Amino acid sequence: ALFLPLALQEMVGSSVKQRGGRRPGILGFREHIFSNIGLLGRLAADSEFTFGTVVQRTMDRPLEARLHYGHPDVMDKLQMLQQGGVSKGTRGLNLSEDIFAGLDLVLRGGWTTYKEYFHVGKGRDMGFMSALSFYAKVSMGNGEQAITRQWLRLGLELPLSRLLGIFYTHVGYYLNQMAMASALQSFAFMTAFFALCQPIDMGFADSAVGVTTSYFAIFYLLFVLASVVPLLFEVCLEEGLRAATTVAVNQLLSLGPVFSAFQSKLMGHYFQTTLYHGGAQYIPTGRGLATARESFLKLFRTFACSNIHEGFELAFLLLFTSGVYFGWAFYLCVSFTVVSWTTAPFLFNPRQFASPAQAVRDARQWGHWMWRPSGGEEESWVAWVDRQQDVRRHSALSWLFLPSWRLLSAVCTTVLVLNLVPVPPFARTVLLALVAVSLTCFEMSAIEWWSASAGAVLLHKYITISYLLEVADTIAAHRPGGCVLKIFHDALKIWSRSVRFMRDLLLGALLSMMCVLLSLVPCLARLHILFLFRTRAQSAAEAMCPNGAVRANSNEVADDGLEDFGEASSSDALLCRLLERFAPKALKQPLEP
Secondary structure (H helix, E strand, O other): OOOHHHHHHOOOOOOOOOEOOEOOOEEEEEEEEOOOOHHHHHHHHHHHHHHHHHHHHHHHOOOOOOOOOOOOOEEOHHHHHHOOOOOOOOOOOOOOOOHHHHHHHHHOOOOEEEEEEEEEEEOOOOOHHHHHHHHHHHHHHHHHHOOOHHHHHHHHHOOHHHHHHHHHOOHHHHHHHHHHHHHHHHHHHHHHHHHHOOOOOOOOHHHHHHHHHHHHHHHHHHHHHHOOHHHHHHHHHHHOHHHHHHHHHHHHHOOHHHHHHHHHHHHHHHHHHHHHHOOOOOOOOOOOOOOOOOOHHHHHHHHHHHHHHHHHHHHHHHHHHOOOOOOHHHHHHHHHHHHHHHHHHHHOOOOOOOOHHHHHHHHHHHHHHHHOOOOOOOOOHHHHHHHHHHHHHHOOHHHHHOOOHHHHHHHHHHHHHHHHOOOOHHHHHHHHHHHHHOOOHHHHHOOOOOOOOHHHHHHHHHHHHHHHHHHHHHHHHHOOOHHHHHHHHHHHHHHHHHHHHHHHHHHHHHHHHHHHHHHOOOOHHHHHHHHHHOOOOOOHHHOEOHHHOEOOOOOOOOOOOOHHHOOOOHHHHHHHHHHHHHOHHHHOOOOOO
């Protein structure tokens, strides 16, 4: 409260700074994150600390790119009224409604400023699901912003230097996440393609291998460091080199790069989906401490489309590189990406490996969900996969005629197969037609599987089916021709379901088996809890909190044999343990049962 008069003096009084005869319309302050409890709470707090300090400081000066970012901002009411208020009313297009206050202010000649003498408290997400839901919501909001008239007018009116600053700190940042994920897939496909080109005398194949070996690791390392270096510099500036070194070590021990890689892919996926198809929607997020265990089914259903499918696709493409060495750095980076995209939800899920019995129950629940023919998204795989394709109804049918990366990949593999496999000229024309409209069944049946071209044919088959899946989903969603072509639409939907069912069945079985095997490792559950919350699991003898607060019910014993970390009481025990370490004053009064 003592700093509020100083804050008001930034907008009124004789000493107020003006630009173009106007006082600042938005005054931003630094945030103090107090929710750095638990591993994910610390990661989210570090990310917000970086954005609220060095990033916003740079956006203010020299970029002049700062807009409006939430509750630490103080607004000039008169200027906000002149531009029609703070927020906008379109639920989809203006999903991130607060950013439009800053956009409209800049378009009307206003400006913002940022000060750090006043800190505003803020609590961030402390669970994996809530944190990633927040990033998904922000990514979809930026995808909708990219097609608004405000961004078009900024691009037409602002000087180039300021425009680049605003672009690369807002929409351009999410575009970079999308480009990074696409670059990884492109590199993986390129290595598979040129590895299979060895029987053909191609002069540029060796040069492509050299480019991948020399530059990919540096390219990927710079991207990973871009999310860590600002945090280290800011901590070093405020607390010294020793504290920055401690933060760097904690980031590595907490698997911060794994979380960042998973988060980057998720942000790029939702930004790309919203940009292509629209359909952005608000995702409610909580601020509570996530001590409850999420089921395997919920994690698979939430992150399969955004991360898990793409991660296993990278691993599949990597199999075709056998016989050609692309350097240890390339394989290390791609392997790290595959592990991050496919296993991060389970690594950061509390009590994921608590007991084999719980892992078996998860696998059984997932199996029932896969085979159930009817019900909602949480009950049937069929309803879930249909819901994932509904977003295509918002996009134009003309997207089918634009060259996607899968279509270009299918063309490349087609040329590769026709050069490796001896086919008569007439049959070659027939095969090209079949690639465009079918599954290339004739081509597959004409190839001897033990020949050297089997790998190229298999890669071509996979790429072609992937592209045809997109075509079938788009046609089934838009249903051109109406009732006249209903049989054709239903056939496409059934074929798309059959292919995706086998894919999800294999991936889910592999991941669930991995969870079951890891749950059999002795003491892994305790190490996992120590990794996530820096506290150990409590036994029944330690079931009471200080001052009489109940930690856990000693009579409750989980059916998996872990008396010290039961399903019903362990959340209360863990919460009490965390409060005892980080907020001991909160335990002065007994907790409510």
